[in-house]
Amino acid sequence: MSRRPTVKDVAEAAGVSVATVSRALSGARVVRPELREVVVRTAENLGYRPHSIARALRRSRTGAIGMVVPKIENPFFPQLVGHADRVLQEHDLALLLCSSDDDPKNEAKRISILAERQIDGLLISPCSQSASAAALIDATTRMPVVQFDQRVPSVRSPFVGVDDAAGIAAVTSHLVATHRRRVAFIGADTDNWSGGRRREGFETWARSMDPSALGRMESGDFSREFGLQAAKRLLSADGDIDAIVCANDLLALGALDAATELAIDVPSRLAITGFDDINIATVSRPTLTTVRQPVAEIVETAIDILLRAINGDEDELPDVLLPVELVIRGSAP
Template sequence: MARRPTVRDVADAAGVSVATVSRALSGARAVKPEHRELVMRTATELGYRPHSVARALRRARTGVVGMVVPRIDNPFFPQVVSGVERALQVHDLALFLCSSDDDPDTESRRLDLLAERQVDGILVVPCTQTASAPALDATRASIPLVQVDQRATGVAAPFVGIDDAAGIAAVIGHLIATGRRRLAFVGADPENWSGGRRVAGFREWAHDNDPRAAARVALGDFSRESGRAAAHDLLSRDPEIDALVCANDLIALGALDAATELGRKVPIELAIAGFDDISVATACRPTLTTVRQPVADIVATSVATLLALIDGDDASAKETLLPVELIVRGSA
């Protein structure tokens, strides 16, 4: 056909009514199986494709899910995004991805943009615990929203993440069991949910087991350069430190850089452990001991929770914390 085929064309070719075609294409149950098969076969033969805008108006849906992440240069988030996109494809949904660049104002504008595009729902990794809350709370009042991996406090939206404190405890337990005695922590801004939970886990251990370790904490951001600078400062001020607990793998890679600069042999003189288990954790030398986040489970649970919200299942108070796994490699 020279023009784009319509529902009427499909109906005429199949010998059924336009209403039957519409119901068959929309998945309505009130269609005989043989009629549904006929309509689908005819639509395929004619090359018919539903008009997305008209379909969205009829269903009050766009078939698009929005997602906001803090950064795309942290290898952990592209891993999550890739998994989300694959999971959505199973449900014939598209992904509209935005980055907040770790800035609450940018995050707020990105959420407004997604609302203007009338996405069916939003997955968001909040960049801060408090400053992100107003925009998330305003958005979730009108659009289904799920917080992923990190959360903003006081926002009545589902959260899918991990037990950060348990991950830090596993690292510390391993380091102590292997003979390390003077531990230090290299982390990120505690206003970030993960950053705050991970440094709190270290400080809780220090309070109960080594009060002086509370002073061996350096905070920056989740980047490799920040990790290098903070670790360099800690090790220069206290050469007796024999283990660094790092809030993520990028920080740990920076700590490895600092150890090399200072001539500290890893793991003989200094143990270094990260968090997340990003792909480069096995590419560095020595390979990185780290805490593995269950990315596949985080993705599956987040998408399932959002789809349930879109379908009207009120899960506003739901919190899902998934277990982590300590991965022991060459650095500790």
């Protein structure tokens, strides 16, 4: 291997995840001794010689990692937070959590408070591609920062997320294959990274397959209430709509509420799809067809990259786009 081997190379050669390699090399007790032996031997064979994660943690000032999310009320983020806390516990690190409440000014204050507490690094899902930039740039001068799920592309720090456009493409392909012919879209403010990418994904499909769909689009926020109101407007204005693609599951649940209020049967008359696969998607009536984000892999990858940055490993701290999965359930079978 001509370049310096990375933790990803070790993971692929050992047949395990990047997070497992990090835990094994840091001495975390959750890794089985026989698995640790395989990882250590693989690392030695490849000549993987980074400063160890363990040394990085010993040098850390507080043993605390900060996390800022846009909206703790959105069930998607508690899933991420819960998994992050479990992973960080394996490294004997504490998680300090803040919510920006989708307000860039509030987000900047939270970042400043965390920085004053001398956290070792920051995991952040910024709420605005534009207004979050200044505070995030300042944060990168004070500590290692990894963006996840949402990002400010102008800020130079690693990003871990999913291929939003591929998720929307999977949804629209499924709807066309199941003979839906008049599709609408409900999304969020395009200054939100995920909202922008998912809207772009739908627009790309519409321009290619059904340009009239560009006139059946609503954008607001990622709330159930907006999904309800937007769906009612769309369905009242165009009685021939037979499918609604929603940019997250809360919007889709709101669209289901609208269908109930308007006495429109789902799925025989109207198909509805979401994005995220939050827990409630499996218990809604009907259950929700959606795009599943790999929560565990997002968290583990982001934390691994952050620990490498804390360790001073400047080699190959990449942006990572993870694949998504279409989950077909009752709302669009």
